[in-house]
Amino acid sequence: MRTTPGTGTPAPRTVAELVARQWGDHRPGLKYHGPDGGAVTVLSRHRTAQESAARAALLADLLPARAEPHVGVLLDNTPEFPFWLGAAALAGAAVAGINPTRRGPELARDVLHTDCRILVTEPAHQPLLRGLDLPGVRILVTGTEEYAALLAPYAAAAPGDAGIDTAPGSHSRFLLYFTSGSTGTPKAAVCSQGRLAAAGDSLARAFSVTPDDVHYVCMPLFHGNAVIADWLPALAAGAPVALRRRFSASAFLDDVRAFGATYFTYVGRAVQYLLATAPRPDDREHPLRLGFGTEAGAVDAARFTDRFGVRLVEGYGATEGGASVQRTPDTPPGALGRAAPGDDLAVVDPETGAECPPAELDGHGRLRNGSAAIGELVNRGRARFEGYWRNPDAEAARTRNGWYWTGDLFYRDAAGFLYFAGRTDDRLRVDSENLAAAAIENILARWSQAAAVAVYAVPDEAAGDQVMAALVLEPGERFAPEAFSAFLAAQPDLGTKMAPRYVRVLDAMPTTATNKIHRVALRRAGFRCPDPVWWSPPGTQGYRPLDPESRAALLAAYAAHGRAELLER
Numbered sequence: 001m002r003t004t005p006g007t008g009t010p011a012p013r014t015v016a017e018l019v020a021r022q023w024g025d026h027r028p029g030l031k032y033h034g035p036d037g038g039a040v041t042v043l044s045r046h047r048t049a050q051e052s053a054a055r056a057a058l059l060a061d062l063l064p065a066r067a068e069p070h071v072g073v074l075l076d077n078t079p080e081f082p083f084w085l086g087a088a089a090l091a092g093a094a095v096a097g098i099n100p101t102r103r104g105p106e107l108a109r110d111v112l113h114t115d116c117r118i119l120v121t122e123p124a125h126q127p128l129l130r131g132l133d134l135p136g137v138r139i140l141v142t143g144t145e146e147y148a149a150l151l152a153p154y155a156a157a158a159p160g161d162a163g164i165d166t167a168p169g170s171h172s173r174f175l176l177y178f179t180s181g182s183t184g185t186p187k188a189a190v191c192s193q194g195r196l197a198a199a200g201d202s203l204a205r206a207f208s209v210t211p212d213d214v215h216y217v218c219m220p221l222f223h224g225n226a227v228i229a230d231w232l233p234a235l236a237a238g239a240p241v242a243l244r245r246r247f248s249a250s251a252f253l254d255d256v257r258a259f260g261a262t263y264f265t266y267v268g269r270a271v272q273y274l275l276a277t278a279p280r281p282d283d284r285e286h287p288l289r290l291g292f293g294t295e296a297g298a299v300d301a302a303r304f305t306d307r308f309g310v311r312l313v314e315g316y317g318a319t320e321g322g323a324s325v326q327r328t329p330d331t332p333p334g335a336l337g338r339a340a341p342g343d344d345l346a347v348v349d350p351e352t353g354a355e356c357p358p359a360e361l362d363g364h365g366r367l368r369n370g371s372a373a374i375g376e377l378v379n380r381g382r383a384r385f386e387g388y389w390r391n392p393d394a395e396a397a398r399t400r401n402g403w404y405w406t407g408d409l410f411y412r413d414a415a416g417f418l419y420f421a422g423r424t425d426d427r428l429r430v431d432s433e434n435l436a437a438a439a440i441e442n443i444l445a446r447w448s449q450a451a452a453v454a455v456y457a458v459p460d461e462a463a464g465d466q467v468m469a470a471l472v473l474e475p476g477e478r479f480a481p482e483a484f485s486a487f488l489a490a491q492p493d494l495g496t497k498m499a500p501r502y503v504r505v506l507d508a509m510p511t512t513a514t515n516k517i518h519r520v521a522l523r524r525a526g527f528r529c530p531d532p533v534w535w536s537p538p539g540t541q542g543y544r545p546l547d548p549e550s551r552a553a554l555l556a557a558y559a560a561h562g563r564a565e566l567l568e569r
Contacts, residue, residue, distance in 0.1 A: 052086025072116035092165025097222030170194025200232025216261035224319035268516035344381030
């Protein structure tokens with residue numbers, strides 16, 4: 001019989017089983033700072049299960065008859081968040097993670113779209129709800145006397161005592177987590193208890209998690225990364241979880257030491273923010289052994305390991321569950337791994353569906369045939385995608401022609417290893433040649449003066465796209481056009497169409513709530529932004545400032561070709 005590492009117990013069928021296993025276990029289960037970042041509080045695994053059981057019983061009584069068993073959670077990473085995750089699992093309900101960076105009608109839309117009749121929040125987020133039209137939604141404000149009074153009658157509840165479904169199964173909905181919040185109307189991905197219990201168990205095995213580990217949760221719990229890749233593996237292996245209310249690069253190492261953290265997850269630019277902190281002599285004096293996440297990039301992952309002595313493992317597995325890439329010991333640098341067992345992953349042309357040829361890599365692992373090898377990753381096998389809540393059009397787009405289309409660009413080498421190359425929204429078409437923004441970013445990231453890089457498409461004045469790069473420079477550096485041009489000329493894998501036409505120099509990258517670069521904001525601003533922009537006019541060498549006269553001439557060229565409206569999108 002397969003057992004979960006460190007526990008000796010059978011592998012779980014549901015998240016409810018994982019929560020119930022904590023009952024009677026008085027080892028540490030949850031760590032967090034007191035008010036205003038004070039001393040560390042530690043709750044046992046039994047206590048965390050007890051708190052979840054009380055909330056499960058409360059939820060069962062509060063939820064109106066025939067209502068969807070969904071509870072919205074609008075919280076920072078406070079203890080109440082994992083309490084309510086556990087409560088939903090025990091009750092056979094689903095948590096909809098509500099993003100606190102959303103505002104007004106968009107925030108209301110997220111709550112109502114997911115059919116939440118109960119919304120759990122905290123005093124700090126109450127102002128976000130003022131004036132919103134949320135008919136039929138009961139709001140519970142944690143940390144108040146009213147909330148404590150509501151919970152008091154259920155203090156003696158135990159797992160299985162009460163719930164909407166007192167015997168949740170593997171197919172019971174557990175999460176409705178929003179995706180694609182920075183590129184359009186968010187879609188709520190449906191995640192079942194069985195799929196997520198298996199995911200947590202699999203990661204616990206892959207990373208040899210034991211009860212002696214401590215999982216540091218500094219990414220927001222309203223996002224799938226923190227729940228699926230951090231909270232669940234800890235739950236599966238019996239390891240305690242340590243919460244940071246909101247990510248802080250300056251407090252990261254202090255937290256790691258205070259909590260005794262051994263593992264953390266990251267998304268977006270979190271690793272770059274950590275690298276931007278001032279180096280300290282004690283940067284390697286900590287118990288941290290592993291970081292797992294996405295989008296660190298090979299260059300910054302190596303810098304992180306060199307500085308902090310911590311291995312970063314880049315992974316791939318969308319919240320939707322449609323495709324998964326597993327890392328193996330022989331995975332080459334820069335690659336994420338191969339297809340997980342049972343998945344038939346292919347890299348195909350997004351328009352024709354034809355499989356792309358294998359990547360040709362030079363001796364340094366640099367891609368030589370990106371325009372041919374880069375395509376969209378699809379799963380032609382048994383995808384675990386469970387759909388989007390009340391969004392059949394989005395479901396159909398994901399599963400067309402019987403395949404699961406990830407929306408992500410990859411290339412695959414001759415040995416079958418897969419390399420991430422960006423999102424399909426990050427694909428550029430320059431002079432009839434298809435390019436991937438991530439491939440260009442990886443090259444520009446080598447420039448020693450660049451602290452952060454983003455590459456994206458802006459419309460060409462006549463046809464197709466042009467490459468635009470946004471750069472954040474290292475402290476004390478100024479953009480040197482001659483040095484940048486010389487750097488580009490020295491890169492053997494920079495294709496003739498890949499050099500940026502426009503370069504925007506800014507103090508900090510715009511980011512989403514999950515610390516991902518806000519590419520939509522960059523694309524919308526284009527070269528009409530308040531920051532300095534340098535450009536390389538067609539037929540010229542080097543870069544010069546985009547002054548008002550040049551900008552006016554450019555805008556006139558767009559108008560002459562009937563493409564001025566593209567700049568407004």
